[in-house]
Amino acid sequence: MRVVLADDSVLLREGIARLLEEAGLEVVAQAGDAGDLLRKVNAHRPDVAVVDVRMPPTHTDEGLKAAAEIRERWPETGVLVLSQFVEEAYAVELLAGDAGGIGYLLKDRVADLERFVEAVRRVGQGGSALDPEVVARLLGRHRRDDPLAELTPRERDVLELMAEGRSNHAIAEGLVVTDRAVEKHVTSIFGKLGLPPTQDDHRRVLAVLTYLQA
């Protein structure tokens, strides 16, 4: 899998590059700002771009804008956005598109190598990765007549992992249950929340996200 990295901190960029290389991914280019990133994505057409939100020149949301542009111009390239903080609004903005291949994670997550590499791979393969903190905040929101209250604790766990963008298989591994059991939970959750069932992982994330946002 081929990766382009963008972060204005050389130190961190090198660290992440080393980590991904050791995990067997190929970092084909690194960029220090959004313009540089777009040029390198255009040149290399990687499977995934890992992008910091704040970059020169304004140090505000260059990464988010660049992500949107990459999704539009090179839909086959996935974008994983890293940030020092996560906001639900940005998450919804990023994942709103129909197509998969998008992720939004706290920068701290790089410390958990395996999960981070898995998220990069998932986005590179057209899946989604949403930070557990965003999911927790969306789930923790208080609602009147909350259908989430009808979920069993196990179903809630499954919903959380599903919202993060994981496949049934990954969820099963994470919870140490069989794939069949996860499938049953998913069907039950969609039933209780009144969502139309779907097999596509990204569409599933989108449906859950839309539901949680409403």
Place this chain on the structure above:
Amino acid sequence: MNLRTQLWLLAALGVLLAALGSALLLSSDAREAPVWALASPFMMLSFIGVGLFAWWRRPHSGFGALMTAVGFVFFLSAPMASDTPALYGLGYVFSSLYLGTIVHMLLAFPEGRLDRARDRWIVGGVYALVLGANLVLLLLDGPLEDDSHPRNAYVLVHAPGVAKVALGVAEGLGVLLAGAVIATFVERWRAATAPERRSLGPVLWTGTGLILGVGLSVGLDLVGAGSTVALVPDLAALACLLALPYVFLLGLGRRRWFAAGAIGSLIQRLSAARRTGGVREALAEALGDPTLRLLYWLPRDQRYVDLEGRAVELPADGAGRGVTEVRAEGRRIAALVHDAALLDDPDLVQAAGAAAALALENERLGAELRARVEELEQSRAGIIAFGLAERRRFERDLHDGAQQRLVALGLQVGMARAKLRDDPSAAGELLDGAREELRQAQQELRELARGLHPAVLTERGLGAAVDGLVQRATVPVEIRCMPPERLPNAVETVAYFVLAEGLTNVAKYAGARHASVAVERVNGHAVVEVRDDGVGGADPAAGTGLRGLADRLAAVDGRLEILSPPGAGTVVRARIPCASS
């Protein structure tokens, strides 16, 4: 020869010529000679006397000179009384010249200058007409007067027909010019402010009567009305002419009388005025100038404010406004901004200001208070804005600094953990890197915390905190002076930030080789100073740092001063009120 002597000489000359004129009249066998022998010197000396008086009182105005000139011009027609034809003709040519001089004088009132081109055209026209018409009649043997007169000694061509036509044309032009003069008077009256009207009025209206009378008389002659009908405007014009110098004197007197009354009623009004702004109304009414404005002096800020406490600039010279300062016990308390016409009467405005001084001082205190409130509100808004900017700066610093380092630290620990079993020495290296990241993150957090509020400042006081600042400075810094005792908390904090910001600027912009700091207690103030020998040219309006400082200072009633001439170093100095304990 000084002005006074010159004026006396002119007066003597006037008396001499008047006597000469009378003698000429008395020796004449003209019918009304005895009457004119009295009236003519009276008129002449009236204009000369009052004219010289006005000249003496206001030597810079040309008006007195013009009025004097009218008197002397009367004399030029005196030879008309002679029975000698040559002299008679000479007098005849100049017999109407006084009309030109009077129109000149009236249009130039009160400054004695013709400022507008149109006025100059009118005056020039009248002069040309009154001289030209008489000359033509004389040369062409036209009808000179109804009365018997000596033989016309200057006939060039005998053409009474042509002369008659010329006379008609001249009379027509005369009526037009009289109309133009009266129109100008009306126009000036309408444009005049109340104080201007007070000084213009008598002269302007008498002048109108005069010109109207002359114009009508000429007009009646033009349409061929009998001389009996023309007698009415003739007499009216004569009355106005006789009255004109005295009316001018009356105007001067009226202003005196007005002034006395104005001050009397002002004092009454002031004792009745309790409302805010009542003083302005009372003064406006007393001086007859509704446009009058009051500005109050703030000695601390060295500037004027209005009643609301807002800063106000004095009007520029030539803006048509006069400014009169009001002082009490030698201190400046206020300024009256009034109609420039009132500058003719500086005594009146001064007296009114003096009468109102006490009430003005009261209002001044109110205005000062409002100015202070305004200032505090602004500084409060400034502090809030400054606080928000500071928060953004801290967020940015945290984000780019410590947070970034902690992410890298996590990354290195994660990678070390992954290598722990297979490659322990690589894991060790990663952990060394992690420890370095940790150290740097800690240092950045410490710096940031100190920027928020250095603990040593609260615990050990300004001296110790400044020691720390000086040690971290990028150039050698000398501490020139530091109070040994602790100052109030708020004073120490603001002083610390003045010094910190000052030294930061020295490091960033000054290009200095050496700097010094000082904190000194002077007259109930802590004077805090940062000096450097750098490039100077610091602009307090640019950059948030210095502006933020000014707001912080304003919150504790302090003042910031920046002296930074290009090329000569910078002094940042703050004065913070700090009573001795």
